[in-house]
Amino acid sequence: MTAVIESPSGSINLAPVARELSLTEAQVKNVVALLDDGNTVPFITRYRKEQTDGLDEEQIRAIEKRVTLLRQLAEKADTILRQIDSQGKLTPELRSQIEAAETLKRLDDLYLPYRPKRRSRAETAREKGLEPLADMIMLGEADSIPIAKAAAGFVSSVPNEGVTTKDEALKGAADILAERISENVTVRDSSRKIAWRTGRISVFPTKKNEEKRKEFENYFDYSEPVWKVPPHRTLALNRGEKEEVLRIKFEWNREVAARAISTEYDLSSHVHRNFLGECVQDSLDRLIHPSIEREVRREITEQAEEHAIGVFAKNLRSLLLQPPLKNEGVLAIDPGFRTGCKIAILDDRGQCTHTDVVYVTGSADKRQGTLRRLSELVSKYSCGLIAIGNGTACRETEELVTQLIADHCPECRYLIVNEAGASIYSASTVARDEFPDYDATVRGTISIGRRLQDPLSELVKIDPQHIGVGMYQHDMNQRQMKESLDGVVESCVNFVGVDLNTASASLLKYVSGFSQLVAKRVVEWREANGAFASRKQLLEVAGVGKSTFTQAAGFLKISNGAEPLDQTWIHPESYKVAHLVLKNLSLSPGDVQATDERKETLRGKLAEVSVKQLATELDVGQPTLKDIIDALRRPGRDPRTDLPGPIFRSGVLKLDDLATGMELAGTVLNVVDFGAFVDIGLKDTGLVHVSQMADRFISSPHEVVSVGDVVTVWVQSVDKERRRVSLTMKKPA
Numbered sequence: 001m002t003a004v005i006e007s008p009s010g011s012i013n014l015a016p017v018a019r020e021l022s023l024t025e026a027q028v029k030n031v032v033a034l035l036d037d038g039n040t041v042p043f044i045t046r047y048r049k050e051q052t053d054g055l056d057e058e059q060i061r062a063i064e065k066r067v068t069l070l071r072q073l074a075e076k077a078d079t080i081l082r083q084i085d086s087q088g089k090l091t092p093e094l095r096s097q098i099e100a101a102e103t104l105k106r107l108d109d110l111y112l113p114y115r116p117k118r119r120s121r122a123e124t125a126r127e128k129g130l131e132p133l134a135d136m137i138m139l140g141e142a143d144s145i146p147i148a149k150a151a152a153g154f155v156s157s158v159p160n161e162g163v164t165t166k167d168e169a170l171k172g173a174a175d176i177l178a179e180r181i182s183e184n185v186t187v188r189d190s191s192r193k194i195a196w197r198t199g200r201i202s203v204f205p206t207k208k209n210e211e212k213r214k215e216f217e218n219y220f221d222y223s224e225p226v227w228k229v230p231p232h233r234t235l236a237l238n239r240g241e242k243e244e245v246l247r248i249k250f251e252w253n254r255e256v257a258a259r260a261i262s263t264e265y266d267l268s269s270h271v272h273r274n275f276l277g278e279c280v281q282d283s284l285d286r287l288i289h290p291s292i293e294r295e296v297r298r299e300i301t302e303q304a305e306e307h308a309i310g311v312f313a314k315n316l317r318s319l320l321l322q323p324p325l326k327n328e329g330v331l332a333i334d335p336g337f338r339t340g341c342k343i344a345i346l347d348d349r350g351q352c353t354h355t356d357v358v359y360v361t362g363s364a365d366k367r368q369g370t371l372r373r374l375s376e377l378v379s380k381y382s383c384g385l386i387a388i389g390n391g392t393a394c395r396e397t398e399e400l401v402t403q404l405i406a407d408h409c410p411e412c413r414y415l416i417v418n419e420a421g422a423s424i425y426s427a428s429t430v431a432r433d434e435f436p437d438y439d440a441t442v443r444g445t446i447s448i449g450r451r452l453q454d455p456l457s458e459l460v461k462i463d464p465q466h467i468g469v470g471m472y473q474h475d476m477n478q479r480q481m482k483e484s485l486d487g488v489v490e491s492c493v494n495f496v497g498v499d500l501n502t503a504s505a506s507l508l509k510y511v512s513g514f515s516q517l518v519a520k521r522v523v524e525w526r527e528a529n530g531a532f533a534s535r536k537q538l539l540e541v542a543g544v545g546k547s548t549f550t551q552a553a554g555f556l557k558i559s560n561g562a563e564p565l566d567q568t569w570i571h572p573e574s575y576k577v578a579h580l581v582l583k584n585l586s587l588s589p590g591d592v593q594a595t596d597e598r599k600e601t602l603r604g605k606l607a608e609v610s611v612k613q614l615a616t617e618l619d620v621g622q623p624t625l626k627d628i629i630d631a632l633r634r635p636g637r638d639p640r641t642d643l644p645g646p647i648f649r650s651g652v653l654k655l656d657d658l659a660t661g662m663e664l665a666g667t668v669l670n671v672v673d674f675g676a677f678v679d680i681g682l683k684d685t686g687l688v689h690v691s692q693m694a695d696r697f698i699s700s701p702h703e704v705v706s707v708g709d710v711v712t713v714w715v716q717s718v719d720k721e722r723r724r725v726s727l728t729m730k731k732p733a
Helices: 015-020 025-036 041-047 057-086 092-100 104-114 121-127 131-139 147-152 166-183 185-198 210-219 231-242 254-264 273-320 364-381 394-407 422-426 429-434 440-453 455-459 478-496 516-529 535-540 546-555 572-584 589-593 596-607 611-618 622-633
Strands: 004-007 010-013 200-205 222-225 246-251 330-334 341-346 352-358 385-389 413-417 663-672 675-679 686-689 710-719 724-728
Touching: 010 057, 015 025, 015 057, 025 041, 025 057, 041 057, 041 478, 041 546, 057 092, 057 104, 092 104, 104 166, 104 185, 121 131, 121 166, 131 147, 131 166, 131 273, 147 166, 166 185, 166 273, 185 254, 185 273, 200 210, 200 231, 210 231, 231 246, 231 273, 246 273, 254 273, 273 455, 273 478, 273 663, 330 364, 330 440, 341 364, 341 440, 352 364, 352 440, 364 394, 385 394, 385 440, 394 413, 413 440, 422 429, 422 440, 429 440, 440 455, 455 478, 516 535, 535 546, 546 572, 572 589, 572 611, 572 622, 589 596, 596 622, 611 622, 686 710
Parallel strands: 330 385, 385 413, 686 724
Antiparallel strands: 004 010, 200 222, 200 246, 330 341, 341 352, 663 675, 663 710, 675 686, 710 724
């Protein structure tokens, strides 16, 4: 039986969605039912595997997106049917076409002739009573008399009323016919296909905005088939056009389009083919071409934005899932020249214990005094790690730190931290609430240090579009980008899990089922009542009912609480099964929090379990049982710890130190369509072009690298004048 869902406009067939995503109809229908019941994607992914047959988060989000579009399509079709019916023009054939439409674009084409219009030349001609003349010409009914004589019958005898000349009548009829041609569904469809097949984007420089010309000079006198323009180039051209540096023109093969229209109307044998041929040219030039140009430009922009948002999302996910530094204090530095370098000492829990200011400028004696001061701070607060923001004076500060390590603190290491968005955070309400006694500069410095200690917990406080791991993010649809990136943050937070007793409201608001208000109330409850002793206590928080608890509980962890299973990924709804598993193995929940020796015994016994057999005995699904066993074997597991950590440095690298073929270790900072930017310890990042990433063809750099990856690279070339370093990941022969 075909799977369907209900919409306000009737039933929607899910079979095409299943085919498109290579899934079963049952999987799609179950996912839609779970989503419609208010379950979140992270919850469905982790705790409803039996219903989805183990679909991952990406597949579930794809179903959600596709079904949302189908519902929008059904709602729009219903609206269009009602609008046309109210005009008394809805025929059975038109109804069938609208109900069968598979895209919003097709619906727009079908509705176009019936859409209320702004005043047009054709509308003016219709008001003058010229539509019958247009009908006569199109149907060839005026073939027995000259077309001019037929037009004479529409000339008014009253001055200043209606049509005064035959030429005016023919012109009005031509306007009506041109509009009809442009609104013909078949014509629009064929014109659209021809535009995509033959269209080109041509770009020319303007004489405006001279200061911006250099940025876009690569695009002066540039031309490329529209279907070949890559996403990053589309966004660059749009920016150049917006800043009035570039003028963009869309060109296509109008002759081919004109022939297609002539064929549609069979004009070669039409008695009025010459007159109608002029109508076709007018329709193409005045109506179809501008409309198609807008449509093509809009579509390639939407495709480019969707692609760019996808790249941003991948980079953001990789950045947020960088492994945290456990039990490490940090000396954080926000570099600066005139106002000095702000210092914040953070303990191993991220609490600020001291602030200071040092200067990288001044005499040799002042520099030595700065080094002594930094050495005293490192020694007093036992800071083995130094985090340096990558803003102004970053490399001068780095040179100072490397001298500090060489002369005073050989056990120390440092890392350059991307401070994108730190200034926005430091002036935010969140920052003021968190650090009411510090000014914005100190808050920003603390944020730099905390990004090193726990990237996810710190970066969730900043709107993701400000984190700086994308391109052209300020040129894109901000609503769409925010929705996508917020989805990434939500995914990461729930993938990692949250400590219920230490997480900030900024982190908690992304937990499955939570809102910003609920997150704030959880923190307020914690402040008023102390730490949560169990997950069950969440139900005491205002706004947390049974449904919210179900969605959130499994992602919120409590260490050393009253219920040992509260520190695992096991959902409270499965505690009964987990207890039976432990009992079956002669173990107890206390073994989850026991000594290392008892934990080894626990792991050993769990490793021997036959999931299939035990699932039958306990009447539980195998996916759920497998997850329970995995959670018992690794309670409190943070999946980020399985990833490699960052590269810490003790010395500084200069451009003059580089030589072709030199091998270096670097950290990937950003991945874009054409390659990856890698921090190799220079003031400027190096670029690995996509062609230099592997000895095989790769269509996207994301196939090889992600943000945060530690990679081995070799210097390919150095442009000292422009401070550009080209790198390769292919080992030289």
